[in-house]
Amino acid sequence: MRIGLLTEGGYPYVSGDARLWCDRLVRGLGQHEFDVYALSRSQHQEDEGWIPLPPNVRRVRTAPLWMAEDDEVILGRRARRRFTECFGELAAVLSGASGGAPTAATGPSEGTSTPEADRFGNALYGLADLAREEGGLVGALRSEAAVRTLERACRAPGAHRAAREARVPDLLAVAAHLERVLRPLSLDWYEDAGLGAVDLCHAASGGPAALPGLLARHFTGVPLLVTEYGVRLRTHYLTAPDAPPAVRSLLAAFHGGLAAEAYARAEVVTSGNTHARRWQERCGADREKLRTVYPGMDARPFAEVGESPECADPDTLVWVGRVEPAKDLVSLLHAFAEVRKRQPKTRLRIVGTPAGSEGTAYLGHCRTLAAQLFPDEAEGPHADGDNPVSFEEIGGPELPAPADAYASGAVTVLSSVVEGFPISLVEAMLCGRVTVSTDVGAVVEVIGGTGLVVPPRNPRALAEACVALLRDPDRRARLGAAARARALELFTVEQNIEAFHGIYLEIVSRAPIRRVVLDETGAPLPFAVPAEDHVPIRWAAPSPSLVTRDGPGWATGRPVRATTPVPAPEGAR
């Protein structure tokens, strides 16, 4: 199978987002060919070069999303009129100026079949058709006509209040941003030799990366798979630079529309956790095309530690992560003070590097607090003392690898108030360590029943959970083993790759591309496609998993027991 992997500021670049995941995916699926289509985000990123590519990557095509390059395409009169029409329609959708009742302020959450979503898609594909015929729209999108069209849409009746207030600098900023984001329209990736030849487009993130996939689907009917480990729309909201409300409103409308369009057109949308899934549902993705594929972690470095649970120091708590205020180490230190009152021999190891200048300041603050809360102590009157709380970093002589950090403690603690997908928890689980964590982000989803969860910002509850585990080695061992089993089942690289392999096969079986095979002279080649391909039966029934997994219909019944069921003994539960 040939897969077009679409990335934006991602995979082949050394500093790309999610490059590790993409690299594992491409290497893990060696039986498939990959064509990588990458949009780069900055000059710096391009200068850093690519990571080494495996042999099953057949081609890499890149395009910059940051550079202004002019394509000297002069549009004729009719093309100009079509451009103004399509771009005006797009601008009208963005500014909320609709012909009928304004659906202001409801966002892109109204589902996929509303006229708003259709208008956005129609305008987008209208521009794409025009760009394909004319050979590029960069010049037109940068022209004064584009800005004027945008202005007209913002002044039209029914436009949002924020859009109505747009001044000329705002309009210029919006037009420049749209030109950059819509640059994939002008690329020559959609020819028969390019994305037209792949069986499946896999967008490694939502937003601009999915745009080439949408266009390939529009031009040649290639099915699209969108994978989002972080919701692109949410990232846009959180990272968008400060700008006048008009600019932010128009751009948010564009990104919302693009996300809704991608979710609506994609065959399958995958998310990394329930949180991302909720955003996708909110933005109009159908529930039935959503799949959760957990990120995979390399389990090998943790295997040794995980197999030997006895090497843990029974009185040590470990915290591992990047030091930043969102991790709420202060609350952890207070909880530890509570723990020390009841279990005086306990120690706490905080392992992590500070993130940025804010993190450094926070680490200093935590060190001071630890020194104030806990005086140095020694074994006897003649021994050197040290603090029960130690701050360390991975990479030193004592802790050469993350696994050693988890190995040194009996219980791994997480005290964050904000968390996405907690990698340190998964690592602790792979090491077979029981965890105590706060109920934030995807923590509950990751932990399942294999650790203790307490409310965030509640040091007393955190302390009680820690004490309960410190006093009960059997429970610790039991939960640790369960955690390792759960992590090995759900959060390994193999599971991740296997899941995507299955999704690829499912998509291709449901939405095969029928291509007319041509011979050298360009005439259709008869009998190039076997006759079975045209049998008017759906080989893949609406629920393909049922047939492909369980075989033919006579085998899908419930398995018949050969023996009478024996009630399981109490201990087996």
Place this chain on the structure above:
Amino acid sequence: MTGLGELDRPETPTSPGARDARSEQAPSPAATPETTPAATPATTPASAPEVAADRKSSAPHRGAADPVKALMYRHRELCERAVDPLEIAAGLEAHGITDRTAARFRHRDVFSLAEEMYARVSRDGDAPPPSAPAAPRARADWAMLTLLPGTVCATAVAAVHLTHGRSRLFAAAAGTLAVALALRAALRRGPLSRPDRSAPDRATTWTAWLVAYAVLGNGLL
């Protein structure tokens, strides 16, 4: 911050059902931000103040009456800045508010909480946009100012031609003065004026050169 908070408090329902109904209403076209700030106090029952007083005295702890208001105050910058409810939802989540936290505010999830906050916040831009009819009057002024120096100049030249002797001298002096004044008005507020008064005076110098050239012709060079 909101100005409608005092009126809003008594409206806080005691049952989750009422709150949900309200939050469901929030995004509907009838309650879009253009109309909400005005509409919300209007829906408050007239007998509300007594109810508020009663509840206030019996409230067990601070902020219990309207927890969302306290939340909005804590995140007021986010609320005022947001251009749609999803932006508030993203910001709230970045501050660690989850669906379980939202349940405390009697909302199903963060999104519906964000929608209520978006609908309740009053924005600076709620005033109607600057009225459009200002433009034509300005245009008439502008055209008059543009034409004034030329008209005055023509009148002055005609007067100089039609008069003789001593009155001609007076006419020439009055004409020059009138042209100068008209020119000054045109430069102050007419087409050649500078849009920003605070900028350095270079533009004025250039305009003066231009006018001098128009008067003296090539002799100036």
